[in-house]
Amino acid sequence: MSSHPFADTPEPPYVAVIFTSVRTPGDNGYAVMSASLDALAREQPGFLGVESAREGVGITVSYWTDQAAAQGWKRVAAHLVAQRRGRDVWYEDYRVRVATVEREYGRDTSGLDAG
Amino acid sequence: MSSHPFADTPEPPYVAVIFTSVRTPGDNGYAVMSASLDALAREQPGFLGVESAREGVGITVSYWTDQAAAQGWKRVAAHLVAQRRGRDVWYEDYRVRVATVEREYGRDTSGLDAG
Numbered sequence: 001m002s003s004h005p006f007a008d009t010p011e012p013p014y015v016a017v018i019f020t021s022v023r024t025p026g027d028n029g030y031a032v033m034s035a036s037l038d039a040l041a042r043e044q045p046g047f048l049g050v051e052s053a054r055e056g057v058g059i060t061v062s063y064w065t066d067q068a069a070a071q072g073w074k075r076v077a078a079h080l081v082a083q084r085r086g087r088d089v090w091y092e093d094y095r096v097r098v099a100t101v102e103r104e105y106g107r108d109t110s111g112l113d114a115g
Numbered sequence: 116m117s118s119h120p121f122a123d124t125p126e127p128p129y130v131a132v133i134f135t136s137v138r139t140p141g142d143n144g145y146a147v148m149s150a151s152l153d154a155l156a157r158e159q160p161g162f163l164g165v166e167s168a169r170e171g172v173g174i175t176v177s178y179w180t181d182q183a184a185a186q187g188w189k190r191v192a193a194h195l196v197a198q199r200r201g202r203d204v205w206y207e208d209y210r211v212r213v214a215t216v217e218r219e220y221g222r223d224t225s226g227l228d229a230g
Contacts, residue, residue: 005172006135006210016214018131018176020121020166051135053170057120061133061174087222095121095221099131099214106210107202 007049007063012101014048015064017073021094022057030090037077044073063101070098122164122178127216129163130179132188136209137172145205152192159188178216185213 023030041047041062046069052060064070081087087094138145156162156177161184167175179185196202202209 005137006208009212012212016131016133016212018133018216020176022120051172051174053168053172053174055168055170057166057168059166059168059174059176061135061176091222093121093222095219097124097127097131097216098218099216101133101212101214103213104210107206107208 005051006106007051007061009048009063009101009104012104014101015067015070016099016101017062017064017070018097018099019060019062019094020057020097021060022092023054024090024092028089029085033081033084033090037080040076040080041073044076045069046072067098067100120166121221122166122176124163124178124216124219127219129216130182130185131214131216132177132179132185133212133214134175134177134209135172135212136175137207138169139205139207143204144200148196148199148205152195155191155195156188159191160184161187182213182215 038050041050046065048063048065050060050062052058062070062073064073153165156165161180163178163180165175165177167173177185177188179188
C-alpha cells in the first residue's frame with residue numbers, strides 16, 4: 001500500500017473490481033503471493049489504482065480503465081494464483097463483483113451533499 | 116457487522132456505493148454515529164447489504180437495488196452526519212464512488228477462472 005490510500009482515479013466512467021474475502025488460518029505463502037499480485041497489477045495495461053483493507057473480512061477494490069482491462073487482469077491473477085498454491089489454500093470464501101463507476105466525489109467536491 | 120461478512124446480493128445488475136476514508140485521530144462520537152448509520156442503512160428501501168473493513172484506510176461498500184435507492188441513502192446519511200458533528204470531524208479525507216455491478220461470482224461459481 002502506498003502512503004496515499006486513495007486510488008487516483010480519473011473522471012468516470014471506469015471499472016471497479018470489488019474483491020471481498022475471508023482468509024484461511026495461517027499464511028501458507030499468502031503474503032508473498034499477495035505482494036506479487038499487487039506488483040503485477042500495477043504493471044497491467046489499464047490499471048488505475050487499488051484500495052485495500054482487512055478487518056475480519058478483506059476488501060480490495062482495484063480500478064481499471066475499462067472492462068477489457070479488468071478482464072485481462074482477471075486472467076493474469078487467476079494464472080498466478082493457480083501457479084502458486086491455489087485460491088482454496090488462502091481463501092475460506094470470497095466474492096468478486098465487477099462494476100462500472102458512474103460518479104465519484106470526495107470531501108473537496110462537496111461530498112455527501114452533492115448530486 | 117453480521118457474522119457472515121458477505122452481502123447477500125441478488126443477480127446483477129444492482130448498485131454499489133464504495134466509500135473509502137481516512138479517519139481523524141480520536142473517536143469524537145464516531146463509534147455511536149457509525150452504529151446509527153449502519154442501523155439506519157438496514158432500514159432504507161432498496162438496501163441489499165454492506166461489507167466493511169478498516170486497516171489504515173477504511174472501505175465500506177453498501178449495495179442497493181438501484182440508483183434511486185443509493186441516492187435516497189445518500190440524502191439520509193448526509194442528514195444524519197450533519198445533525199451530529201459533521202464529516203470533517205471524523206474524516207481526514209474520503210472518496211465516494213457509485214457504481215453499477217454488472218457481474219458477480221464467488222468460489223462456488225467457478226471464481227477467478229470464470230467469465
